[in-house]
Amino acid sequence: xxxxxxxxxxxxxxxxxxxxxxxxxxxxxxxxxxxxxxxxxxxxxxxxxxxxxxxxxxxxxxxxxxxxxxxxxxxxxxxxxxxxxxxxxxxxxxxxxxxxxxxxxxxxxxxxxxxxxxxxxxxxxxxxxxxxxxxxxxxxxxxxxxxxxxxxxxxxxxxxxxxxxxxxxxxxxxxxxxxxxxxxxxxxxxxxxxxxxxxxxxxxxxxxxxxxxxxxxxxxxxxxxxxxxxxxxxxxxxxxxxxxxxxxxxxxxxxxxxxxxxxxxxxxxxxxxxxxxxxxxxxxxxxxxxx
Numbered sequence: 317x318x319x320x321x322x323x324x325x326x327x328x329x330x331x332x333x334x335x336x337x338x339x340x341x342x343x344x345x346x347x348x349x350x351x352x353x354x355x356x357x358x359x360x361x362x363x364x365x366x367x368x369x370x371x372x373x374x375x376x377x378x379x380x381x382x383x384x385x386x387x388x389x390x391x392x393x394x395x396x397x398x399x400x401x402x403x404x405x406x407x408x409x410x411x412x413x414x415x416x417x418x419x420x421x422x423x424x425x426x427x428x429x430x431x432x433x434x435x436x437x438x439x440x441x442x443x444x445x446x447x448x449x450x451x452x453x454x455x456x457x458x459x460x461x462x463x464x465x466x467x468x469x470x471x472x473x474x475x476x477x478x479x480x481x482x483x484x485x486x487x488x489x490x491x492x493x494x495x496x497x498x499x500x501x502x503x504x505x506x507x508x509x510x511x512x513x514x515x516x517x518x519x520x521x522x523x524x525x526x527x528x529x530x531x532x533x534x535x536x537x538x539x540x541x542x543x544x545x546x547x548x549x550x551x552x553x554x555x556x557x558x559x560x561x562x563x564x565x566x567x568x569x570x571x572x573x574x575x576x577x578x579x580x581x582x583x584x585x586x587x588x589x590x591x592x593x594x595x596x597x598x599x600x601x602x603x604x605x606x607x
Contacts, residue, residue, distance in 0.1 A: 317366055324361060325354050335383035349378040383577040395569045404560040406588050413480055414552035415587055416470050419459040420580030431460050454544050458518040462549055465516050465537040481552055486528030487514045488548055496524045496548055513550045520546025553579045
């Protein structure tokens, strides 16, 4: 879409501001920013797959990361009334207790081979010249180990028969203002009130690392020698504005919800279905439907 607008306006794509990427296989709404001098040209823009819904003037351009979150509306077909009720019940429970903030299968490319490719590149066994591909593989490497860490923490919560995410001494928390901290005492009340959320490590340099009991698990999914910048990522997210509408005639349930930036709608659906998907699974499912 950016390329189409850039070609139409005869400008470099870098002149068009946007806050984040959207799903490829979906009907999506995206905010873009352009200089006001292109306003007249945009009024004449026509494309069979793109429609300008509205325009407004603003003093600032949109930058990557300005996004607060995404609103999703997904239709689930072949759902009967009983299953519709079960799905809504699970969704409401997730809204209250939170959802493990896994990276979705889309993060890892079309096949799982990208994880092994990332390992080989970081070990120096594989040379990648393309900067974009190199950055993608680093993010795959970081994301894979974050998911593995989160999976162990979720399993630990289940082993302790806790309906909530089990907190450990030395966990690193993020507050609503984005500040990171490691409280001396486990902040049970602040966590329950959603004022503090535990985070997991995206390994790399210059990053706040866990201590004490939390560090014992985290260090198994760390790479202190990785030269790229490290980050912390929320271990849990809280879907909001959940709305379920059942259409009996079509045996279809429309599920709408809002997620914070960087989280995946597919992970929310996986949690409801009690199943993990991969790009391969989805591709096979699409092929079955075509046949």
